[in-house]
Amino acid sequence: MESVNWLALIYGLVGGLGLFLYGMKMMSEGLQKSAGSSLRNILEKLTTNRVVGTFVGVVVTTIIQSSSATTVMVVGFVNAGLMNLVQALSIVLGANVGTTVTAQLIAFKIGKLALPAIGIGVFMRMFAGNKKYHYWGEVLIGFGLLFLGLQIMKEGFVPLRHSVLFREAFVSFSHNPILAVVAGAVLTMIVQSSSATIGITVALATTGLIDYYAACALVLGENIGTTITANLAAIGTNPTARRAAFGHFLINALGVCYMLVFLKYFTQAVDVMTPGDPNFINADGNQPYIARHIANLHTGFNIVNLFIFMPVLHILARICEKIIPDKGNGRDDALVFLDDCLIETPDFAVSQARKEVSRMSALSLEMLKLSRDAFFTRDQKVIEKVHELEDTVDLLEKDISTFLVRLNQEQISANTSRELNSLLHVLHDLEKIGDYAENIVNYTDKLIESGIRFTGEAMQEMEEIFEVAIRFTENVMAAYNAGGLPKEIDTEDENTIDKMRKRFKKNHLDRLQNGACSVETGILFVDILNNLEKAGDQAFNIAQVVMGEDS
Structure with a gap:
């Protein structure tokens, strides 16, 4: 058994995660700058019913690649009285589906395009005269950094294959999916990005440190952890806005609870619909098909959640109203439409x-x-x-x-x-x-x-x-x-x-x-x-x- 170079492993994990998070942020900001105004108008005007609201949530989050940005905007709209709680929850359902596009992108074998994307993006950012090209340059740079960071994390995890302690720890996730759910939720709360924890999960699974079942349980936990952003954004807002944020948590938490009961059957269903054996190990010791299976489970879970909860959003809204009653929002400042959380979405903030x-x-x-x-x-x-x-x-x-x-x-x-x-x-x-x-x-x-x-x-x-x-x-x-x-x-x-x-x-x-x-x-x-x-x-x-x- 080879010894693990812990310093190199920590450098690889921290550096790779940093590149991934910065790339994700840059890509999201570039997309928001290039299309932020129109997306804000879509969110504000096209949420007349829950079906349209769900569709809008999917589209907007798919474009800006940030469910956090979408949910923060939703909390702001609710706080300003521009939409009701049922409309807000419908957008949240859609945002949950839209954010899974990141995992789908990660599952594609396009890591080799990372460096060309960074090069082209830097050229557009530095030398293009049109501001629109500057923003798309940022998108390409972010895209490249995201995949470069993911590749570095994958390589950093490889030495852990030789650590008996870590292999046993990760194996416990397969035997105890609830533990894996908790771990995924906590990690996402810390990192403040479900996309980043999905990337870490894919890196762990691809290098063979965790199996398909454990990875799926981690992904479920990440769906709970990502709701912390909206709830932090709702601090200091009115009760309706806090209910919208809590509703986001409630939808994902209830979804994970029922999915844990059927997780074994759901993973098998995803396995049948997705090409390749997720547990196949190639000559390099990697599992080449597991990333696509993880991405499809992530998307499938949120689509199932959407169809289950959309008909009962009014019931969820009433539950949120019972849990968070009207007792005033505790604010004594003069502002009505502005909250600090809106700083993350400049166009909407303006x-x-x-x-x-x-x-x-x-x-x-x-x-x-x-x-x-x-x-x-x-x-x-x-x-x-x-x-x-x-x-x-x-x-x-x-x-x-x-x-x-x-x-x-x-x-x-x-x-x-x-x-x-x-x-x-x-x-x-x-x-x-x-x-x-x-x-x-x-x-x-x-x-x-x-x-x-x-x-x-x-x-x-x-x-x-x-x-x-x-x-x-x-x-x-x-x-x-x-x-x-x-x-x-x-x-x-x-x-x-x-x-x-x-x-x-x-x-x-x-x-x-x-x-x-x-x-x-x-x-x-x-x-x-x-x-x-x-x-x-x-x-x-x-x-x-x-x-x-x-x-």
Whole structure:
């Protein structure tokens, strides 16, 4: 019996696994960058019933090669109230099937294409002028690294054939499939990638360290372990989103439980439908057919699961509601559409951030309207409401900006980067509009405290400039929130506000000279005029974003 070079084995396993995981990440990110927007739209719009939702889950996960990314998006949609729990669970069922494509790819004998794929991918990434080619270059690099890492892991496991201790440990998986399921689940939870643990399982099986039955049990456990990602993503979200994540675990765990009962018969069925003897060992000591059998069992299990659970998704949804009741989500921040988990899916995160900005725009506009009401009615309750909204707007601006800055540090496309910059500009402008509205109610407070009254002419002028400022801001925000940018927008009101401010300021000086108003009254009058003009300027900045003229 030969001794095992443990250092070389650890180097091979750690290095191979690292290459595999990085390759998987790069391939998934490249695919998301090249098709992320359209995939997000598919997820958002084509989930009207459970059958369509399942199909969408299969397609999207097959394309982006990441069930984790799909389930994180689903949790985000549920958290935002864009889909119900049954729709979310249908997508999860489909994602479980879509993610098995990775195992099918691994089972193909295309490892020799790894280095050419890396070479072509690097050339496309470095020298292609079109961004689309950059993204496809990343896909090819990731594809090559994935198979290169798998090959290194396979070679690293070969010396373990000569270790009696390890062979006996792995043999125990054949005699105790429950132990193998637990091992597969724990390993997947640690690595945070079911694709990686499938790769490890294939490497172990191909080198003859575990037999077909033990490998199948490990694969079942990996289906449970992969649900940890969605449940981690759901931490801090609303109860419905947490139910969607728990439903993912419930579907896979229940599926594994019934499959363990019939595992012997299911492996035999897969064996009959798949060419080659999974236990055949060639002259090199490898099992050349077992990878395809493992991949087919992985796919077959999730397809069977799909057909069993799709008709009873409403029952599963009720179970999830019983286990996770409505007791509030424990969040005291102002965000509704954003969670940290969305950082992993930049394109979807930008879409959700825009919804958050749209919500903030409504609050800023409401503040401007309330500042007018407070000025004319002198109602302290209205003034207090503006101060409350100012706190919310400030918190939103801070939290959304922090999220967008973090998102900007991820690997994102040029279009996504431009949209992030536009969002940050609009956020600043909205926050300033809120500030100017609060300034106006502060001046109104001074008017109330001092018992100061404007002349009838001054009140008429205020009514006119308030009307134009609010109308212009309302039109700009409506155009921005409608999407489909860039688009033309009428900005004549902004010039009107500027002209009004100058004319009304001159009229005020005339009244001051005639003794129709006091100096203190005049100062407050001009201060309110200036803040309305500045609010118009911020709205004009947003209009430039709408028209695609922002720098």
